[in-house]
Amino acid sequence: MATELNSENFPVLSYVLGRLPSFTGRSSSDVDPPPSKSDPSSSSSSNDSIEIVTQMPHLAHPDVIASMTNAIADVSQTRSVLRTLGPRPDHETVDKARARLAEIDASLSESFEEIALSPRDSNVAEKEQKRREAVDQEKIWYKSILKLNELHESYEKLLKEAEERLVRIYESAEKNAAAVAEEEAAEVEVNEEVVSILQQASVNPLDRVDLSGRKLKLLPEAFGKIQGLLVLNLYNNQLEAIPDSIAGLQNLLELDVSTNFLETLPDSIGLLSKLKILNVSCNKLTTLPDSICHCGSLVVLDASYNNLTYLPTNIGFELVKLEKLLIHLNKIKSLPTSIGEMRSLRYLDAHFNELNGLPDSFGMLTNLEYLNLSSNFSDLQDLPISFGDLISLQELDLSNNQIHSLPDAFGTLVNLTKLNLDQNPLVVPPEEVVKQGVDAVKMYMGKRWVSMLEEEEKLANMKEEMDQTNADWLTRTTSKLKTYVNEVSEYLGSNSPKDPFLDQQL
Numbered sequence: 001m002a003t004e005l006n007s008e009n010f011p012v013l014s015y016v017l018g019r020l021p022s023f024t025g026r027s028s029s030d031v032d033p034p035p036s037k038s039d040p041s042s043s044s045s046s047n048d049s050i051e052i053v054t055q056m057p058h059l060a061h062p063d064v065i066a067s068m069t070n071a072i073a074d075v076s077q078t079r080s081v082l083r084t085l086g087p088r089p090d091h092e093t094v095d096k097a098r099a100r101l102a103e104i105d106a107s108l109s110e111s112f113e114e115i116a117l118s119p120r121d122s123n124v125a126e127k128e129q130k131r132r133e134a135v136d137q138e139k140i141w142y143k144s145i146l147k148l149n150e151l152h153e154s155y156e157k158l159l160k161e162a163e164e165r166l167v168r169i170y171e172s173a174e175k176n177a178a179a180v181a182e183e184e185a186a187e188v189e190v191n192e193e194v195v196s197i198l199q200q201a202s203v204n205p206l207d208r209v210d211l212s213g214r215k216l217k218l219l220p221e222a223f224g225k226i227q228g229l230l231v232l233n234l235y236n237n238q239l240e241a242i243p244d245s246i247a248g249l250q251n252l253l254e255l256d257v258s259t260n261f262l263e264t265l266p267d268s269i270g271l272l273s274k275l276k277i278l279n280v281s282c283n284k285l286t287t288l289p290d291s292i293c294h295c296g297s298l299v300v301l302d303a304s305y306n307n308l309t310y311l312p313t314n315i316g317f318e319l320v321k322l323e324k325l326l327i328h329l330n331k332i333k334s335l336p337t338s339i340g341e342m343r344s345l346r347y348l349d350a351h352f353n354e355l356n357g358l359p360d361s362f363g364m365l366t367n368l369e370y371l372n373l374s375s376n377f378s379d380l381q382d383l384p385i386s387f388g389d390l391i392s393l394q395e396l397d398l399s400n401n402q403i404h405s406l407p408d409a410f411g412t413l414v415n416l417t418k419l420n421l422d423q424n425p426l427v428v429p430p431e432e433v434v435k436q437g438v439d440a441v442k443m444y445m446g447k448r449w450v451s452m453l454e455e456e457e458k459l460a461n462m463k464e465e466m467d468q469t470n471a472d473w474l475t476r477t478t479s480k481l482k483t484y485v486n487e488v489s490e491y492l493g494s495n496s497p498k499d500p501f502l503d504q505q506l
Contacts, residue, residue, distance in 0.1 A: 010159055012166040013075070015052050016068045056170060064173045068166050075162045078155050088152035089145050097142040104135055104142075194220060201226045212236050212256075224248030235259055235279075247271040258282050258302070270294035281305045281326070293318040302326040304349070309333060316341035328352050328372070333379070340364035348372070351397065354379045363389035374420065375400040388412045388449075399423050411446025 058064050089097075197209055198220065205228035212235040219234065224245025231254040239260040246255075247268035254277040262283040270291025277300045280288075285306040293314050299321055308330040316338030324347040332353040339345075340361025348365075351374040358373075363386025371393060373380060380401040388409025395418040403421075405428040419438040426434060429444045 010163045011052050012056070012068070012170065013072065013159060013163045016065065016072060016166060017075070017079075019065060019069075058170060058173050061173070064170065067169050067173070071165050071169060072162045075158055078151075078158060081151070086148065089149050093145060094149045097145040101139060101142050101146075104139055107135070198222050198226075201229075207231065209233065219243055221245040227251065230254070232256070242266050242269070244268040250274065253277065255279070265289050265292070267291045273297060276300070278302070288312055288315075290314070295319070296321065298322050300324040300326075304328045304330070306330050311336055311339075314338055320344060323347065325349070335359060335362070337361050343367060346370065346392075351375045356380065357382065358384050358387070360384045360386050363387060365390060367392050369393060370395045372397040373401070374398060378402050383407050385409065391415065394418065396420070404428070406441075406445055408445070408449055408452055411442050411444075411449045413442065416442060 193214070194211070194216075197206070197211075200206065206226055207228055208231040209223075209226070209229060210231075210233040212233050214237055216234065216237040216239060219239060219242060221243045222245075223232075224243065225248055227248060227250060229249050229252055232249065232252060233254075233256045235256045236259040239257065239262060242257060242262065242265060244266045245268075246266060249272060252272050252275055255272070255275060256277075256279040258279045259282040262280065262285060265280065265285065265288065267289050268291070269289065270293070272295055274297050275295050276297050278292075278295065278298060279300075279302040281302045282305040285303065285308060287308065288303060288311065290312045293312050296318055298319050301319070301322060301324070304326045306329075308327065310332060311327070313336050315336060319342060321344050322342050323344050325342070325345060326347075326349045328349045329352045332350065333356055335350070335355070335358060337359045338361075340359065340363070342365060345365050345368055347370045348368060349370075349372045351372045353376055355373065355376040356379045362384055366389065368390050369392050371390070372395075374397040377400060381403060383398075383403065383406065385407055387407040388411075390413060392415055393413050394415050396413075396416060397420040399420045399422040401424050403424045403426060405426070416438055419441060421434050421441070428448070429441055433440050433444045
């Protein structure tokens, strides 16, 4: 028989292997027959099972047993193989097999030397061939004994490893069960808190509700009836949706649903006409609803750390009071033209996106003080000519892009005090100027701009002079032509003899 399991050394493994027939669906011939009622070991085995389940109650859970059964498939297979091959040979048999193999190899070696030294004789060679075949059969037998011993030896190691695996599975199941229980208890507690809030709101008006960090998975529709609510904080929960009933919070000023699992926002959010601060960062949003443009009172919008690829087309036309826009760490490829209409915008962070440029209307953001366009990498290669119109700009980060040249009017950004141009293949201004700091960059670009204006003025003057010269020449030419026409007219009107050639019919 295969190495027997000791329930004291391998308690979990013994228990699981004992339950294999009911979980693997194998025929009864593949497993040990169940102990009879008369078998004294039957009672002992039953008692062992009861004892281990008492000590390790999660063993009674079908999922745990199923996981454990899968984890010891190799043990079960090896045990079946060993049952077929037979019991483990004893130590003396193994030693004899090793010794006999050594003798055979030595004997074959001596025989080979004798044949090599003796004259060639066909009878001797034939006898030696038969002897070698017999010896080979004997070697196969002894090698099989050693191989069987090795299999049993490996099986013992396998049992130890399997027991360790099962213990780890059980410990993991125990932790998961504890976590689930804790989560269920917390959910009950949260639900009680939510119910309490709703009950309180039905009696006394509430202006602020903070349910942050409560592992909340659902926001009841009834929240939309707390009409006096001004601030709602749902930060760091497990919300996957916001109910449409949120539109009922007509007086809401601040809404924080950041760090949840939201993939969309309800269209009804556009009915929060008094909302001033909206934080939807750290979610799974791929778009913002067009209705968000109707939140005309918004001052701060944080949509960072999402999967946005664009902003609503009309966002700039309607969010005219917006002062702070945070859209960093998204996948936005371009900003809508309407963004130039956000005349109140003072702070814009769009770093770590996929921006491939800015619209020409960007220069209309004349109140913009902070701008971060860093880390758009290979996508952002240039800035619009209107960039120089951002006269209020104080801080600018353009690092980690592919910008080769700053806009010609960059020197007109007189209020700029902080500038980061690292990790750009800049040619204008040159690297030595950039290293000298923001003032050197502004001075360089300013001089370049003045030179360009002077060159343009010079070209305009030259064109004007050329146009004047052309006009004088045209005047003189016209005068001469008029004189010539008059002379011809006078000639034709005189009594001079007519030229018969001119009078003939064509």
